[in-house]
Amino acid sequence: MGYVNRRNRTIAGVFLLPTVAVLFLTTIYPMLYALYLSFRNYDLAKPFIPRIFVGLANFQEVLTSGPFMHSMWITFKLMAVTLTFQFVIGVGLALLVTQRLPGMAAIRTLLLIPMMISPVIVGLVWLFIYFPELGYLNYFIGLIGINPIPWITSTQWALTAIAIADIWQWTPFVMMGTAAALQSLSPEPYEAALIDGNSRIDVFLYVTLPQLKPVLISLLFLRAIDAFKIYDIIFVLTKGGPGDATETIALYIYRQSFTFWRMGVGAAASFVSLIIISVLITLFFKSMQKSAVAR
Amino acid sequence: MASVSLTNVVKAFGAFKVVHGVDLDITDGEFVVLLGPSGCGKTTTLRMVAGLEDVSGGEICIAGEVINDRPPKDRKIAMVFQNYALYPHMTVRQNMEFALKPQKLSKAEVDAKIAGVAGMLGLDALLQRKPAQLSGGQRQRVAMARAMVRTPEVFLFDEPLSNLDAKLRTQVRMEIAKLHKQLGTTVIYVTHDQVEAMTLADKIVIMKDGYIEQIGSPEEVFAHPKNLFVATFIGSPSMNLFRMTVERGDKGPVLSSAAFTIAAPVDKSGKLTPGQAVTLGIRPSDVRLARAGEPGAIEARVEVVEYLGVEALVDLRVGTQEFIAQIPAGERPAPDETVKVVFNQAGLHLFDSESGQAL
Numbered sequence A: 001m002g003y004v005n006r007r008n009r010t011i012a013g014v015f016l017l018p019t020v021a022v023l024f025l026t027t028i029y030p031m032l033y034a035l036y037l038s039f040r041n042y043d044l045a046k047p048f049i050p051r052i053f054v055g056l057a058n059f060q061e062v063l064t065s066g067p068f069m070h071s072m073w074i075t076f077k078l079m080a081v082t083l084t085f086q087f088v089i090g091v092g093l094a095l096l097v098t099q100r101l102p103g104m105a106a107i108r109t110l111l112l113i114p115m116m117i118s119p120v121i122v123g124l125v126w127l128f129i130y131f132p133e134l135g136y137l138n139y140f141i142g143l144i145g146i147n148p149i150p151w152i153t154s155t156q157w158a159l160t161a162i163a164i165a166d167i168w169q170w171t172p173f174v175m176m177g178t179a180a181a182l183q184s185l186s187p188e189p190y191e192a193a194l195i196d197g198n199s200r201i202d203v204f205l206y207v208t209l210p211q212l213k214p215v216l217i218s219l220l221f222l223r224a225i226d227a228f229k230i231y232d233i234i235f236v237l238t239k240g241g242p243g244d245a246t247e248t249i250a251l252y253i254y255r256q257s258f259t260f261w262r263m264g265v266g267a268a269a270s271f272v273s274l275i276i277i278s279v280l281i282t283l284f285f286k287s288m289q290k291s292a293v294a295r
Numbered sequence B: 001m002a003s004v005s006l007t008n009v010v011k012a013f014g015a016f017k018v019v020h021g022v023d024l025d026i027t028d029g030e031f032v033v034l035l036g037p038s039g040c041g042k043t044t045t046l047r048m049v050a051g052l053e054d055v056s057g058g059e060i061c062i063a064g065e066v067i068n069d070r071p072p073k074d075r076k077i078a079m080v081f082q083n084y085a086l087y088p089h090m091t092v093r094q095n096m097e098f099a100l101k102p103q104k105l106s107k108a109e110v111d112a113k114i115a116g117v118a119g120m121l122g123l124d125a126l127l128q129r130k131p132a133q134l135s136g137g138q139r140q141r142v143a144m145a146r147a148m149v150r151t152p153e154v155f156l157f158d159e160p161l162s163n164l165d166a167k168l169r170t171q172v173r174m175e176i177a178k179l180h181k182q183l184g185t186t187v188i189y190v191t192h193d194q195v196e197a198m199t200l201a202d203k204i205v206i207m208k209d210g211y212i213e214q215i216g217s218p219e220e221v222f223a224h225p226k227n228l229f230v231a232t233f234i235g236s237p238s239m240n241l242f243r244m245t246v247e248r249g250d251k252g253p254v255l256s257s258a259a260f261t262i263a264a265p266v267d268k269s270g271k272l273t274p275g276q277a278v279t280l281g282i283r284p285s286d287v288r289l290a291r292a293g294e295p296g297a298i299e300a301r302v303e304v305v306e307y308l309g310v311e312a313l314v315d316l317r318v319g320t321q322e323f324i325a326q327i328p329a330g331e332r333p334a335p336d337e338t339v340k341v342v343f344n345q346a347g348l349h350l351f352d353s354e355s356g357q358a359l
């Protein structure tokens, strides 16, 4: 057993115990308890009724009934839209703020502000902006002659409103990561391209973008995982409504568990989304390994 | 192919002047080496020719046209960078294709050009590799191939060999010389390695602190250095220097110091006045052991002997003055011995001690 002998291992175990205990209480126990609940019928409104074992009924409801599938659709739709805009705008801004122009450092810092605000506050700020009668946005579009838009109170607009707020908050994150990567690229290949006369578009597509790829993939997955569990902004702005128009997976779980008090169904939905997110993460590491090998 | 000329070219970064009025004429097909110590402005000068730096003053012409304000791509130049500047994610072939892309050639023309250059540089087997899968020497050749494939009028090299080990450096150096002979393209080559400069150049431009110290063929700068800086910078081991005073002797002027007195070189005697402070320079290879009874020999003590195989470097001391002799290894004395040495008359260089200029 080499240097670490049995005695040392016992001591090491003792030292690790507090951490393990905290981890167990805050992570592993709740998870196991949720797993237990997902096979039970547990109504939070009637806590004294025995929690009957219902087999896979909760999972069956989650996977075959409409609402969960609907929330999944909303989640991925929102993810696709917000990530597209965050990356297109974020990479564009990164290219802009890495130019050596006067004032760029200040602009860069200002652009980072949304990212540093807590999502709940971001939600509240946008609540003011979107407010139907008194909101800033409707006031300003009124000035150019557009009728007020029921941003967060109509099923037609609510998801768009949330997407805008989320794009506003997280584009700076993409910008910052991309700008850092851009600045670490060596300048000589660009000088070579300048001498050879390659067009700016070609240089971006064939020199910059391929070198940014590993970073962009990382940022994409970080954002995807975050977008998958989006909750705070939506909770503040629409609480998933109107109807179920903005009900993402996280809101579905919240509603099942704490509005309808169906803890078993909520727990089952949690596990289904855990599996989805695990698949996402696995794919991420697979693709990272592949791009590392390719280099 | 094209001539290049720089007229009073100045470069300042803000208020900080780094190139002070450089004048240089490069004829068509010439191989010119900019040589000088670190920070003397070689790279800056080259980058101004390339168009990667703005010119703060003066004029740069390529093929007779002023190109100061032309973008780099319109200067008909190609550049090989010190760290190669290859596109890391592209194969060797793609690197060359990308360099050719702006020329909008047909696929067949591109293939023919790449095949030609790859053949010339021995890269055929490496075309599908990426830079990370190549050795330093191979990367260097790819960088040259990428420059050559565009068939420029002028090649610019910035210390292309400095990332290679000594043996590879010699080999690639010879390849560059061969390619230049074959292609006949004008080359401007920056280095701080005098061996590279001596072996490659038709013309060496020696720079220091943003000024040109001397322009000349390798033979000229070695045999007739214009000043003390060039004299000591060129040649290895570097030239021995003695601070002397001119005095009147029986047969014309003599040079004298506390350590020894020798006759002034005959061809210089007209320029000397008694009492003048001069610096005598003599290359170690022009110091030899005296024959028995040879007149004008200087007695010196042997400090250290470095055996180099064919030759030996002998550190000598006369009084407080130390100098080096480079002699056939078979003749080398032992340390602490006292020997008599003489200076080859043809190898004597005289400089004014105040101005540092050759007399």
Ligand SMILES: Nc1ncnc2c1ncn2[C@@H]1O[C@H](COP(=O)(O)OP(=O)(O)OP(=O)(O)O)[C@@H](O)[C@H]1O
Residues within 6 Å of the ligand: B013, B016, B018, B036, B037, B038, B039, B040, B041, B042, B043, B044, B045, B192
């Ligand atoms: N972008 C810049 N801004 C300010 N000063 C600079 C800049 N580039 C170079 N210099 C200065 O100009 C001087 C000449 O630099 P240059 O790179 O031309 O030297 P060099 O002869 O190529 O030296 P080396 O052999 O070390 O490459 C140096 O003093 C350097 O500090």
Ligand SMILES: [Mg+2]
Residues within 6 Å of the ligand: B042, B043, B044
């Ligand atoms: Mg340099």
